[in-house]
Amino acid sequence: MIHTDYLVADADIPLISCDRLKDELLIYNLDESATAKLIDRFEMLTGKTIDKCFRITELSGGQKVILMALLAIYSPAPKIRFVNLLNALDPKRREAIQILIKNSGKDIILEDRL
Amino acid sequence: MIKIAPGVVSCWQNFSLLIEQELFFLPDNIYYLQGENGSGKSSFIKHCLFPALERKKLLFYQIYLQQLFQLQGYAIKSHSAFYKPDLKLKSEWDCIQYLLNNLSESYAVEPRPVYCIVDENRYLAEIYRYLRASGFPFCLIFCEHSSFSVPEEVNLINFQLLAPNRSSVYETSI
Numbered sequence: 001m002i003h004t005d006y007l008v009a010d011a012d013i014p015l016i017s018c019d020r021l022k023d024e025l026l027i028y029n030l031d032e033s034a035t036a037k038l039i040d041r042f043e044m045l046t047g048k049t050i051d052k053c054f055r056i057t058e059l060s061g062g063q064k065v066i067l068m069a070l071l072a073i074y075s076p077a078p079k080i081r082f083v084n085l086l087n088a089l090d091p092k093r094r095e096a097i098q099i100l101i102k103n104s105g106k107d108i109i110l111e112d113r114l
Numbered sequence: 115m116i117k118i119a120p121g122v123v124s125c126w127q128n129f130s131l132l133i134e135q136e137l138f139f140l141p142d143n144i145y146y147l148q149g150e151n152g153s154g155k156s157s158f159i160k161h162c163l164f165p166a167l168e169r170k171k172l173l174f175y176q177i178y179l180q181q182l183f184q185l186q187g188y189a190i191k192s193h194s195a196f197y198k199p200d201l202k203l204k205s206e207w208d209c210i211q212y213l214l215n216n217l218s219e220s221y222a223v224e225p226r227p228v229y230c231i232v233d234e235n236r237y238l239a240e241i242y243r244y245l246r247a248s249g250f251p252f253c254l255i256f257c258e259h260s261s262f263s264v265p266e267e268v269n270l271i272n273f274q275l276l277a278p279n280r281s282s283v284y285e286t287s288i
Contacts, residue, residue, distance in 0.1 A: 062151025
């Protein structure tokens with residue numbers, strides 16, 4: 001299957017649902033293995049332990065953006081367009097997310113929009 | 115002047131801020147809330163600054179631009195659609211200017227110092243320039259992860275994560 005479109009992940013509106021993590025996982029079509037990776041990586045980046053039933057509204061603004069980035073990276077989408085991603089992150093998280101993007105093997109575009 | 119007392123502030127069910135010293139927020143000063151993602155900057159604004167400002171709401175004007183501005187933008191567009199339908203606000207900057215112009219109109223009728231709180235907004239530099247050009251006595255309190263510099267001294271309020279559910283807050287100067 002040839003994917004011509006990009007999954008757009010906009011840091012100005014990082015999360016689509018507004019209740020549990022499992023809703024967001026469903027939207028991004030993450031399987032069990034990808035979900036486990038996401039949960040581990042999120043804890044490494046933020047120190048926060050989450051599970052599928054975690055209320056994502058309890059996250060800070062920056063943590064929501066980190067979660068959005070991980071959802072997109074671990075989703076099956078081969079092409080991702082991140083909008084205004086890095087500005088919302090502190091230097092440590094910015095570097096960690098950039099490394100994840102580089103190592104993802106996906107076609108990823110970082111776009112800054114005013 | 116806004117004063118925040120030292121002590122432990124419980125912000126959410128599982129997050130608290132340890133305010134190590136009395137914090138003062140004065141007009142004609144700039145305050146940079148600095149800390150990692152999740153260290154409690156926005157929580158400090160909501161649970162410490164807002165209640166303190168509310169207690170003195172007749173003495174100051176307040177303008178607040180929230181993090182992830184999208185929803186606030188819709189609210190501002192709705193307000194303008196009712197009160198100034200010819201304006202047709204489109205962009206984020208249109209919405210911010212609408213608030214700032216509203217502030218200017220109020221200030222012209224009754225001058226009061228302005229407290230402007232900006233929680234990670236890409237138009238921070240423009241907001242600062244607007245306030246500076248307006249001649250208001252203002253206190254700018256902001257959070258930001260990208261570079262923003264101003265010619266005057268900035269008071270630094272540090273947020274240091276002690277644990278995922280607890281941060282300490284203390285002031286230094288740049």
